[in-house]
Amino acid sequence: MNAELGLRERKKLERRAAIESAALDLFEEHGFDSTTTEQIAARADIAPRTFFLYFPTKEDVVLADYAQRLDRIVEELGSRPADESPWDALRASLLVVASDYEHERSALIRRFSIMTTNPSVFARSLALQAGWEDTLSAVIAERIGSGHDDGGITARLLASAALAAMRSAIQHWVISGHHEALPDLLTSCFDQLAHGLAEVR
Amino acid sequence: MNAELGLRERKKLERRAAIESAALDLFEEHGFDSTTTEQIAARADIAPRTFFLYFPTKEDVVLADYAQRLDRIVEELGSRPADESPWDALRASLLVVASDYEHERSALIRRFSIMTTNPSVFARSLALQAGWEDTLSAVIAERIGSGHDDGGITARLLASAALAAMRSAIQHWVISGHHEALPDLLTSCFDQLAHGLAEVR
């Protein structure tokens, strides 16, 4: 992996990873709030100032994987057949990420526990997901085409609902101690949304 | 209003309002980031330290109304007939808030424009809405009763979807320059979610 990258690029990735792992270790040892960026820098063997060359905020270290997740979703979404409904395409794409999550379980739990115990990390996570929503609704809007010329509200609603399903599934998965498989939970959330919420009593 | 309140309580409310209005004025004049809490305190005629007795963070001043909104939703939700479906109850309750919004238009736009241009305010707003989701899903879970003994995932999904509808409607309302009435937009979002997203092409 990264074989064709120059030394510069490779070092950058290594450092980023070093910072991330140093930070997560410290967060678990002493808590997110009680860990300073200086301590992280010290453990990662970089100058304090350098930390901010790699991450814009302390919060973002915990959520370092978000960018790739979105890439993965968008990529998958692009490769879905054109005649598939947007909703099914979204379901399929999010399922890919859900199974990634399932396989990275332990690393994920680590991040989640920091996220849920720390308001500012949680807030940042939601903001990043709002970014996902923008991106996904743009992709979906294009997919739907000009037939639905509603200013994109339908596309946004689809994206928004899909991510709501994802969050609900994950939340339940985490608090219930991962008894059920995440992809199954997600599928069931998508089904409930698709088959009408109005029937629930 | 507040006629039967003691002097203490009345002063507290007045001060809070004074801080809020001072802050919003300054945010509009100089931008959120370039306004310091000291400047807000100065204009509101209080000591810098006192600001934090009224608001936990600078962000929260912009979102001061959120607590009452949630109260209103919960109150309304409590007064919906017991035989109404949870989804319809949610729709009715959120419509109440939507029409509040519609009437407070100009004050709202003010807040929204600060919110959307400032990541940290936006993030905080989402975090507060996540709190709404918790509260609403608890209320809905109780409403559904033990028939659905799924650990509350259905309740959460309902709340989550309803708030997603609300956000989509508001977002569209704001970016489209409030051409359509917010309650109408919200109704249409609720309808689309209820009648199946799977049919959208």
Add this chain to the structure above:
DNA sequence: ACGCAATATTGCAGTCACTGCATTCTTTGC
């Protein structure tokens, strides 16, 4: 191998949100 240009790292000094604590004022119930 060498030097030059591009880029990355570092250090320094500063700003500002936010906190704990001790002190002083204001309100309230008696």
Add this chain to the structure above:
DNA sequence: GCAAAGAATGCAGTGACTGCAATATTGCGT
């Protein structure tokens, strides 16, 4: 009026984050 409760203030600090200038590292042409 007065004592107790509560609110406001001042002070001194912490720590995230920034701009800027200095220094080190890397990549490339020769």
